[in-house]
Amino acid sequence: MTRLSHLFVHVSDLDRAKRFYVDDLGLAILMEETGYLRVGGADGFHMGLEQREPSQVGSVGIEIVIQVPDVDAAYQKLVERGHQFEAPPTDMPWGARHAWLKDPDGYPLSIYS
Incomplete structure (x- = not known):
């Protein structure tokens, strides 16, 4: 069966990305090698983070x-850790509650429940 395995993202500072995605957001480390980190959650979808030159980062x-x-709660924790959001969590018409911010390399990111 074909399935989506993981998202692959280039980052300019792997240690900084690790602090954000693992320490601040709470994703689990699934694989860690020199210049590469794979993180994920409970459902099996993963995100690979690979350190690259700043000119190769962003999309x-x-x-x-x-x-x-x-x-x-996640919003409050992230604000306390110095992260800035576009706005506090908001109920969306599709039934989820979202808050938007950017990761350390400027990738748009939404947390929701």
């Missing part, structure tokens, strides 16, 4: 979306 037209158990 228009993508948004990373991460489901959290409680978006309000």
Whole structure:
């Protein structure tokens, strides 16, 4: 069966990305090698982070979306850790509650529950 395995993202500072995605957002480390980190959650979808030169980082037209158990609690934790959001968590017409911010390399990111 064909399935989506993981998203692959180029980052300019792997240690900084690891702090954000693992320490701040709470994703689990699934694989770690020199210059590469794979993180994931409970459902099996993964994100590979590979360190690259700043000129190779960034992409228009993508948004990373991460489901959290409680978006309000995650929002508060991230704000306390110095992350800036576009706005506080908001109820969306499709039934989810979202808050948007950017990761350390400027990739748009949404947390929701």
